[in-house]
Amino acid sequence: MGGDFAPEVAVKGAVMAYKQLNTGCVVSDCRIVLYGDEERIRQLLDFEGCPQEAFDIVNTTEVIEMGDHPVRAFQQKQDSSIAVGFRQLAEGKIDGFASAGSTGAMMVGSTQIIRVIERVIRPTISTAIPTTTGQPVVILDVGLNVDCKPDILEQYALIGSIYAESVLGIANPRVALLNIGSESSKGNMLTKTTYELLQVGSETGRYNFVGNIEASHIFTSECADVVVCDGFVGNSVLKLAEGLYSITAQMGLTNEFWEGLNYEHTGGTPILGINAPVIIGHGKSTAKAIKNMILSTAAAIRANIVERLQEAFR
Amino acid sequence: MGGDFAPEVAVKGAVMAYKQLNTGCVVSDCRIVLYGDEERIRQLLDFEGCPQEAFDIVNTTEVIEMGDHPVRAFQQKQDSSIAVGFRQLAEGKIDGFASAGSTGAMMVGSTQIIRVIERVIRPTISTAIPTTTGQPVVILDVGLNVDCKPDILEQYALIGSIYAESVLGIANPRVALLNIGSESSKGNMLTKTTYELLQVGSETGRYNFVGNIEASHIFTSECADVVVCDGFVGNSVLKLAEGLYSITAQMGLTNEFWEGLNYEHTGGTPILGINAPVIIGHGKSTAKAIKNMILSTAAAIRANIVERLQEAFR
Numbered sequence: 001m002g003g004d005f006a007p008e009v010a011v012k013g014a015v016m017a018y019k020q021l022n023t024g025c026v027v028s029d030c031r032i033v034l035y036g037d038e039e040r041i042r043q044l045l046d047f048e049g050c051p052q053e054a055f056d057i058v059n060t061t062e063v064i065e066m067g068d069h070p071v072r073a074f075q076q077k078q079d080s081s082i083a084v085g086f087r088q089l090a091e092g093k094i095d096g097f098a099s100a101g102s103t104g105a106m107m108v109g110s111t112q113i114i115r116v117i118e119r120v121i122r123p124t125i126s127t128a129i130p131t132t133t134g135q136p137v138v139i140l141d142v143g144l145n146v147d148c149k150p151d152i153l154e155q156y157a158l159i160g161s162i163y164a165e166s167v168l169g170i171a172n173p174r175v176a177l178l179n180i181g182s183e184s185s186k187g188n189m190l191t192k193t194t195y196e197l198l199q200v201g202s203e204t205g206r207y208n209f210v211g212n213i214e215a216s217h218i219f220t221s222e223c224a225d226v227v228v229c230d231g232f233v234g235n236s237v238l239k240l241a242e243g244l245y246s247i248t249a250q251m252g253l254t255n256e257f258w259e260g261l262n263y264e265h266t267g268g269t270p271i272l273g274i275n276a277p278v279i280i281g282h283g284k285s286t287a288k289a290i291k292n293m294i295l296s297t298a299a300a301i302r303a304n305i306v307e308r309l310q311e312a313f314r
Numbered sequence: 315m316g317g318d319f320a321p322e323v324a325v326k327g328a329v330m331a332y333k334q335l336n337t338g339c340v341v342s343d344c345r346i347v348l349y350g351d352e353e354r355i356r357q358l359l360d361f362e363g364c365p366q367e368a369f370d371i372v373n374t375t376e377v378i379e380m381g382d383h384p385v386r387a388f389q390q391k392q393d394s395s396i397a398v399g400f401r402q403l404a405e406g407k408i409d410g411f412a413s414a415g416s417t418g419a420m421m422v423g424s425t426q427i428i429r430v431i432e433r434v435i436r437p438t439i440s441t442a443i444p445t446t447t448g449q450p451v452v453i454l455d456v457g458l459n460v461d462c463k464p465d466i467l468e469q470y471a472l473i474g475s476i477y478a479e480s481v482l483g484i485a486n487p488r489v490a491l492l493n494i495g496s497e498s499s500k501g502n503m504l505t506k507t508t509y510e511l512l513q514v515g516s517e518t519g520r521y522n523f524v525g526n527i528e529a530s531h532i533f534t535s536e537c538a539d540v541v542v543c544d545g546f547v548g549n550s551v552l553k554l555a556e557g558l559y560s561i562t563a564q565m566g567l568t569n570e571f572w573e574g575l576n577y578e579h580t581g582g583t584p585i586l587g588i589n590a591p592v593i594i595g596h597g598k599s600t601a602k603a604i605k606n607m608i609l610s611t612a613a614a615i616r617a618n619i620v621e622r623l624q625e626a627f628r
Contacts, residue, residue, distance in 0.1 A: 132561055143494060146502035180457060180549040188460035188546045215550040216557030232502045233550055235494040236529040240554050243530030247446055253567045 001036030002101020003285045011044040013290020018054050030298050035060050035081035060084050070104025086113040089276050096297040100281030114274045119313040121152050123273035130260030131221035138164045139227045143235035150193040159272050160226035161207035166303040176213035176224030267292025315350030316415020317599045325358040327604020332368050344612050349374050349395035374398050384418025400427040403590050410611040414595030428590045433627040435466050437587035444574030445535035452478045453541040457549035464507040473586050474540035475521035480617040490527035490538035581606025
């Protein structure tokens with residue numbers, strides 16, 4: 001149980017996810033495991049009117065706080081939900097793990113316990129952003145690697161392409177490089193060199209590179225399904241959209257597109273390039289966000305995203 | 315006369331600027347000089363019902379096209395409006411120059427004819443973006459230097475601060491560094507080192523550095539009056555805002571804040587750090603944008619921005 005409003009909101013979101021996963025199915029192949037204060041979780045399940053047997057519950061007694069040093073907290077708080085969850089994930093007791101708790105601790109678990117897939121230079125965090133057409137666009141990296149080299153971005157094109165195809169069901173996804181002009185000659189040193197690598201990668205069939213995309217076009221999905229950029233730029237793009245969403249909402253302007261940009265409802269950020277499905281939720285996650293985070297984790301497991309990535313980098 | 319819709323829209327904008335500059339004044343101290351096909355300009359002034367003597371007109375016979383190579387075109391088309399305008403600016407026949415024509419040619423004129431102020435490492439282009447409070451925020455660089463070093467960004471803090479104070483009338487402007495977190499430890503290699511330089515610069519009284527700002531907060535003006543970033547990031551921020559403006563407008567959502575983001579109406583981008591006031595307009599400039607571009611140029615001249623920058627770098 002993590003996030004600013006845990007465990008109440010986390011349990012509520014889990015119940016919503018449970019209902020959605022089991023709608024119309026006689027037997028669901030998916031089981032949600034909750035990590036946290038068991039007694040409190042059971043009280044909250046009662047409060048939600050949800051049968052106790054809907055979930056497996058693993059009692060944990062410690063909490064990694066937002067102010068804790070991630071590496072130290074992960075080692076010292078061995079009975080926190082994040083530490084226990086990662087252990088069970090490594091042991092194969094669960095198939096995927098998600099939390100809206102400490103992002104730092106989630107990264108420690110991902111890299112130290114689950115570990116990076118061989119030949120992946122750096123793992124990445126991505127976001128599927130909503131667009132005007134309703135089809136999401138995958139943008140990566142969105143903040144994990146803020147000093148990228150061209151070979152790292154080249155791998156992100158492959159990782160993003162596999163994610164878009166296997167998890168989002170987009171056939172032959174169009175991969176674009178975020179740049180400040182559409183022409184191949186445009187950009188800074190990083191994007192100019194990356195452009196050349198992506199052309200080679202596309203020619204050898206690793207992915208379908210369609211060229212540069214300017215930030216003005218990423219929210220329409222007309223040009224690309226996957227947008228590759230370094231983590232500083234990707235994080236700034238997300239934060240700018242968040243800021244404009246907040247302003248627009250406060251001014252009373254709203255519609256389906258803008259509401260899709262409400263980061264409090266988005267389902268979390270998968271860490272890609274590691275040996276198990278792990279999703280980090282926004283600290284401010286609402287119940288809807290927790291629900292979406294769990295559903296995204298289930299989708300990632302069903303899509304065999306990790307096996308596909310391992311295969312691609314073999 | 316430059317821009318995609320020249321000379322019609324350019325003349326219309328110039329007439330609007332003339333009227334605004336001369337409203338309520340018996341004698342205006344400001345005279346607008348128009349460069350272009352004199353006969354056509356005179357026809358258009360008649361069409362606008364504007365007296366011919368309102369403007370000085372310098373007849374030019376060549377046009378630098380968008381497809382032209384900027385350096386070659388600037389040298390070869392000596393009788394283009396941009397080449398003639400820069401010559402007259404260098405000779406002191408005019409005090410400032412603005413065009414919505416070829417951005418490349420405008421840069422060539424700025425750096426080769428007007429030249430960079432001594433000790434300025436690289437000139438910069440900035441934009442005053444509208445915010446929710448109505449007070450503009452200066453963001454720089456927005457696309458001229460896409461591979462910035464920390465010492466370049468440190469100078470941009472000073473340049474932006476002087477611009478905000480002298481042209482926009484913001485007293486003791488708050489200068490912030492665009493970053494992916496508010497804490498001083500956040501960022502990529504560039505922003506971490508720049509942060510340290512800005513702290514030193516602030517302590518020595520060069521400007522009022524207030525720390526990092528995340529992209530989510532730049533459109534509120536609550537945190538900063540000047541936002542410093544490298545040109546790749548700044549350009550992406552502007553383009554993303556442009557893209558979201560277009561989407562929002564097409565969906566029929568509008569209000570004063572969003573209309574302020576309409577790049578077709580914004581008055582152009584000053585080139586700062588050179589020895590004369592030069593403003594580049596958007597190729598898609600409307601008459602309102604041309605009017606604002608001329609008014610911005612007049613404001614830059616009146617504010618003695620160039621002298622202030624020369625003084626600051628002496």
